[in-house]
Amino acid sequence: MKRTLITGAAGFLGSHLCDRFIKEGHHVIGMDNLITGDLNNIEHLMKLENFEFYHHDVTKFVHVPGDLDYILHFASPASPIDYLKIPIQTLKVGSLGTHNLLGLAKEKGARFMIASTSEIYGDPLVHPQTEEYYGNVNTIGPRGVYDEAKRFQESITMAYHTFHGLDTRIVRIFNTYGPRMRLNDGRVIPAFMGQALRGEDLTVFGDGSQTRSFCFVDDEIEGIYRLMMSDYTLPMNIGNPHEITIKDFAEEIIKLTGTDQKIIYKPLPKDDPMQRQPDITKAKEILGWEPKVGREEGMRKTFDYFKTLTKEELERTEHRDFSKINRK
DSSP: OOEEEEETTTSHHHHHHHHHHHHTTOEEEEEEOOSSOOGGGTGGGTTOTTEEEEEOOTTSOOOOOSOOSEEEEOOSOOSHHHHHHSHHHHHHHHHHHHHHHHHHHHHHTOEEEEEEEGGGGBSOSSSSBOTTOOOBOOTTSTTHHHHHHHHHHHHHHHHHHHHHOOOEEEEEEOOEEOTTOOTTSSSHHHHHHHHHHTTOOEEEETTSOOEEEOEEHHHHHHHHHHHHTSSOOSOEEESOOOEEEHHHHHHHHHHHHTOOOOEEEEOOOTTOOSOOOBOOHHIIIIIOOOOOSOHHHHHHHHHHHHHHOOHHHHHHHHOOOOTTSOOO
16 A cells, blocks of 8 residues: 655645545545644544544654655645735745655655645736746745745755656646635635625725636646656646636626625735636646536535535634744
8 A cells, every 4th residue: 555645634635635545545644733724624534544644844854654655745825814924834834844845755765746836927927827937926025925935845846856866746736626625715716705605795806807717626636646646747737727807707606606795896915916827738738637627517516515614614714823833
C-alpha cells in the first residue's frame, strides 16, 4: 500500500484529496495545524484504518515515521480574508513549510507536489494565462504575501528538482468551488452564497466587469491526481477555461437561489485581478484532462451543501479567531 502525506488535509481541497487517495488504495497521513482547516471536513475518515491525522504546523520540523511514496503540500491560507489577517504565517507556510517538506521528500525518496495557484500570474497582462507567462505581481501590495509565497514555492521546488534530482510536480490551481468551502471566506462563490442564504444583497467589487473561471472540485481533484501520477515536472494549469464576469455570475446566483436580492457595488480592492482564465492546452494534451461538470450543475451541488449546514456550522465557517497564534 502506497503511503501519502497530504498537508492542509482539513481544508477544502486537502480533504477532497484525502478522499481521492484513499479511494485509490493509499494509506493517507493528513496533516493540518487547523488555523483555517476544519476537522469536520475529515471526520468521516477518522475511523478508517488507512487514514491517520497529525495536528502539526509544517513551518516547524516535520517528521513522519515510516516510508512515504507521495507528499502533497496543500497547506496555506487561500482566502483573502485569511491571508490579509495572517500575512506572515501565509509567507512562512509557503517558504519554511515548503522547505521542510521538500527535505522530508528528499529523505524519504517521495514524489512531491506543491499547490501553486493562478495568483502567481497576478493581474495578468496576457489572456488567457499560459504556463509560460511570468505574471504581473505587486510584491509589496496586500495580495503580495500570498502571491509571492506561491511563486517562492515554485522556485524552491524546481531548485530541489534540478539540484537534488527530486521527483516534483507543480499544479497551478484556478478558482475552485464545491462542498466543504468555508462560507463567507472572502472568495466569490461562498461570499455570494452566504449573502443569498441570509437574504442580503450581493456585493460586487468594482463594476463587475472583472472575470473569473470556476472549476468544480471533483474536476479539479481529478486533474491534480492525474498530474501527480504523470511524468510531467513543469508547472501545469488545472482549472476551468469557461470565463464569466462577476456581475453576470452574481445574477446567476440570484437566479439559482430563487430570491429577489439586488446587486450592490463597492470599490475594487487593490491589485484585484481583472481577468482570470486558464489555458489548459497542456492538461488536455498531456493528461487527457478537461472539466466535465458544468457551472449550473456544480453551483447547485454547492448551494445544496451550504443549505445543509447547521447554524453552529454556519457561524464557524464565518469567523476565525487568529488571536492565539504566533504572528512572528
